[in-house]
Amino acid sequence: MVKRGIPPAARSAKNAEISAYVTRKALFHRLASLAAPGSGHLAVGHFNFGLPVLLAWAGCAGAAIAIHFLAPLILAAQPIGTTLKMVFAGLAVVTYVLAQAVEPRAPVVAPPPRRTRAGADQEA
Amino acid sequence: MLAQAPAPSAPGAVPTPAPTPSGPSTPTDDFGPDLKAWLDATKLQDKESAAKALLNLQRRRAERNLFSIDDVAGALSGRAETRAAEGTAADAIDGLDAAITFAPDSSAYQVRKATVEGKMGAGWRALSQSWANPFERGRLRSMLLLGLLITGALFAAGFSFALLLRYAAVFSHDVTEGLPGALKSLALFMSVLFLALPLAGFMGWGYLPFWWATLFFIFASRPERIVSLVLIVGLGLSGLALPLIEHQRAIEAARDARTLYLLADGGTSVDAEALVAERLAKDPSDAEWSLLSANLSRRGGRFDEAAAALQPRASADPRFDHNAAVLEFNKAIETNSSNYDGARPGFTRASESASALRDKATALYNLSLVEANSLQFDPAKATRAKGDALDAALLARYDRLYSFDRNGSMLQAPPDIVPDPMRIVAGALPEARFTTENAFGRLSASSPDSSRSPLPRRAEFQQAVSQVRYNFLLALPDPIHIPGCLFPVSPSLRGEARDSAGRTFR
Numbered sequence: 176m177v178k179r180g181i182p183p184a185a186r187s188a189k190n191a192e193i194s195a196y197v198t199r200k201a202l203f204h205r206l207a208s209l210a211a212p213g214s215g216h217l218a219v220g221h222f223n224f225g226l227p228v229l230l231a232w233a234g235c236a237g238a239a240i241a242i243h244f245l246a247p248l249i250l251a252a253q254p255i256g257t258t259l260k261m262v263f264a265g266l267a268v269v270t271y272v273l274a275q276a277v278e279p280r281a282p283v284v285a286p287p288p289r290r291t292r293a294g295a296d297q298e299a
Numbered sequence: 300m301l302a303q304a305p306a307p308s309a310p311g312a313v314p315t316p317a318p319t320p321s322g323p324s325t326p327t328d329d330f331g332p333d334l335k336a337w338l339d340a341t342k343l344q345d346k347e348s349a350a351k352a353l354l355n356l357q358r359r360r361a362e363r364n365l366f367s368i369d370d371v372a373g374a375l376s377g378r379a380e381t382r383a384a385e386g387t388a389a390d391a392i393d394g395l396d397a398a399i400t401f402a403p404d405s406s407a408y409q410v411r412k413a414t415v416e417g418k419m420g421a422g423w424r425a426l427s428q429s430w431a432n433p434f435e436r437g438r439l440r441s442m443l444l445l446g447l448l449i450t451g452a453l454f455a456a457g458f459s460f461a462l463l464l465r466y467a468a469v470f471s472h473d474v475t476e477g478l479p480g481a482l483k484s485l486a487l488f489m490s491v492l493f494l495a496l497p498l499a500g501f502m503g504w505g506y507l508p509f510w511w512a513t514l515f516f517i518f519a520s521r522p523e524r525i526v527s528l529v530l531i532v533g534l535g536l537s538g539l540a541l542p543l544i545e546h547q548r549a550i551e552a553a554r555d556a557r558t559l560y561l562l563a564d565g566g567t568s569v570d571a572e573a574l575v576a577e578r579l580a581k582d583p584s585d586a587e588w589s590l591l592s593a594n595l596s597r598r599g600g601r602f603d604e605a606a607a608a609l610q611p612r613a614s615a616d617p618r619f620d621h622n623a624a625v626l627e628f629n630k631a632i633e634t635n636s637s638n639y640d641g642a643r644p645g646f647t648r649a650s651e652s653a654s655a656l657r658d659k660a661t662a663l664y665n666l667s668l669v670e671a672n673s674l675q676f677d678p679a680k681a682t683r684a685k686g687d688a689l690d691a692a693l694l695a696r697y698d699r700l701y702s703f704d705r706n707g708s709m710l711q712a713p714p715d716i717v718p719d720p721m722r723i724v725a726g727a728l729p730e731a732r733f734t735t736e737n738a739f740g741r742l743s744a745s746s747p748d749s750s751r752s753p754l755p756r757r758a759e760f761q762q763a764v765s766q767v768r769y770n771f772l773l774a775l776p777d778p779i780h781i782p783g784c785l786f787p788v789s790p791s792l793r794g795e796a797r798d799s800a801g802r803t804f805r
Contacts, residue, residue: 203464204464207457207460207461207464210457210460211453211456211457211460211461212457213457213461214457214458214460214461214464215461216461217457217458217461217462217465217523218460218461218462218464218465219465220465220520222520222522222523225461226458226522226526229454229457229458229461230454232453232457233450233451233453233454233457234450234454236449236450236453237446237447237449237450237451237452237453238446238450240446240449241442241443241445241446241449242446245442245445245446246442247435247438247439247442248407248410249406249407249410249425249426249429249435249438249439250426250439250442252410252411252413252414252422253413253414253417254413254414254417254418254419254422255410255413255419255422255423255426258419
């Protein structure tokens with residue numbers, strides 16, 4: 176029996192397809208991170224990093240927006256209003272930049288245990 | 300007027316006759332001459348005359364038992380802020396201190412002072428004090444709720460978008476597998492239709508994140524499922540938060556409530572007196588409003604009118620008895636008669652039989668003043684100690700607010716018993732109530748808030764599907780109303796108001 180390899184043209188097409196898929200996927204994750212920091216990480220399953228970042232960004236951005244647009248004078252006036260707004264906006268920017276800087280990593284899935292001859296004999 | 304500690308009467312002191320204006324007057328009318336003197340003195344940087352004018356204002360305020368005079372405080376604060384803008388911050392702080400004295404419950408002046416001084420601690424103190432004012436507390440609570448909703452909306456959008464990226468392909472594959480062979484060409488269309496079902500059903504884009512969290516629930520990992528559940532439960536709870544925010548808007552719009560609160564809290568205004576008169580005309584037997592009306596007469600300097608309102612009920616209600624005794628006490632002091640026996644029985648009876656602890660403490664405070672002025676110092680101390688045991692903070696407030704200088708002697712004016720502010724305001728505040736309309740029926744076509752939706756809706760289609768929505772989505776609020784609540788923020792929600800001349804101030 177003659178073992179034939181994959182034709183070079185088919186191999187090349189498959190590689191191009193995989194490459195395009197990986198590029199497209201990375202682009203989506205980047206776009207997700209740009210829209211909502213942390214969501215790109217969540218999208219690949221990097222839950223332990225993505226969730227806290229998304230939560231911190233949403234909380235800080237929500238607080239800064241609420242203080243700027245909705246707070247009554249008692250809270251919006253200087254120096255409290257300005258300081259709180261700067262602190263929350265600063266934290267939101269920090270989490271945003273952090274989400275862009277840290278590359279999303281998919282969780283490593285352990286390979287299934289390899290069957291050995293001894294194990295196969297035992298099963299038999 | 301009374302001396303808390305025995306003070307020698309000035310030999311040249313001339314008793315001041317009680318003013319008897321014919322009708323109600325505003326605080327600005329009564330305090331106008333002294334206020335003008337203060338404004339002129341500060342303009343000319345004459346500190347001595349300014350201090351004298353302030354002492355006169357304080358004396359008049361103590362004699363009238365006015366706890367809060369917002370008009371006077373506003374004028375003082377306005378001049379102080381002008382001076383701060385001119386670059387003389389130190390002078391501005393003096394003016395703002397005076398404004399705080401004349402409106403101690405309004406944290407707005409304390410915030411302005413903190414702004415001029417640039418002190419963070421003063422700002423925090425003002426913020427913590429504002430929780431004691433029900434109107435300020437409502438504004439802050441409303442803002443916190445809105446901030447929480449914005450945070451939740453941002454988080455839900457980000458999280459659901461991540462779920463979409465992660466599981467859309469798996470979902471599409473499952474849809475393809477589930478379709479029979481002849482319909483497999485429709486797989487992509489069916490997948491997109493499922494994912495955009497809230498838009499296809501004209502429910503609004505606000506549902507999309509929650510729909511995705513629900514749709515991908517079976518594919519999600521355990522932590523993702525927990526977060527999805529929290530988001531969906533949060534969406535249900537937001538249906539209760541939105542009516543609370545709208546209720547706060549109704550409170551802001553209820554001008555009578557604000558006026559009555561100011562009145563019940565020790566202020567006065569012609570508008571408020573008209574409200575009280577109207578209320579009393581409806582029910583002349585109402586003791587709370589009668590007491591408030593008598594308080595207002597005294598605050599306006601109409602002492603005879605106050606006495607006429609108090610005397611008929613003095614035997615039936617110890618609070619009326621007490622306030623009538625206060626007027627007797629005033630007369631004794633103004634005529635330098637040193638005859639306090641007319642006031643003592645009323646204070647004694649009120650201190651024994653008043654129902655509220657606050658009223659008992661007030662009566663004990665005034666009784667201690669009578670005893671001190673009668674040179675009975677040990678009984679005066681004992682009576683004051685009893686009052687402090689009941690409500691030390693209230694008596695300290697009386698000491699601070701109703702003391703004034705007359706002819707070099709520090710005197711203390713006797714405070715009135717006032718009705719419970721919230722009983723006076725209660726009828727003027729709109730009632731908060733959760734109904735199927737405001738909490739759970741936000742999807743129905745008859746919802747009055749539908750006009751605020753940012754998306755165009757077709758009335759005829761809405762009519763057709765409203766019953767279906769109501770049946771299937773009864774427990775869900777409409778998230779597209781959240782932006783509707785956010786952006787048309789009324790000036791009153793931001794703490795702004797307009798005066799009669801149309802000027803906006805905060």
